[in-house]
Amino acid sequence: MNWIFLIIAGLFEIGFTSSLGKAKESTGSTMYLWYGVFVFCLFASMFLLMKALKTIPLGTAYGVWTGIGAVGTVIVGILVFKEVASFWRLFFIFTLIGSIIGLKMVSN
Structure with missing residues (x-):
């Protein structure tokens, strides 16, 4: 069950980093709405x-949590914020995914 909590926490990390990007693009009350999403996702991620x-051991949990957040944020950046999807960028993202899977496999 704690691995599920960890995966969901990583998804909320994607939410809080992505909401900062949306807040940067927004103005007025929409900007504050995105900052509200940021705060909610931040607290949910930390709680989970x-x-x-x-x-789950600290090093493994932190590595998986940040890895999910990093990979997800790059994917959101490419799909939503139209960031560049170069060969090397995608290559290293897949390397990071392999590392996350490796941490899960070697953990108790």
Whole structure:
């Protein structure tokens, strides 16, 4: 169950980083709405990470959490914010995904 908490925490990390990008593009009340989404996702992510740490080693949990957030944020950046999807950028994202899977496989 704690691995599920960790994965959901990583998804909320994608939410809080992506909402900062949307807030940067917005003005007025829409900007504050995106900052509200940021705060909600931040607290949800930290709470779920804290729950996952009850049984998952700190180094593994943090690596997986940040990896999910990093990969997801790059994907959102490419799809939503029209960032460049170069060969090397995608190559290193897939390397990061392999590392996340490796951490899961070697953890108890």
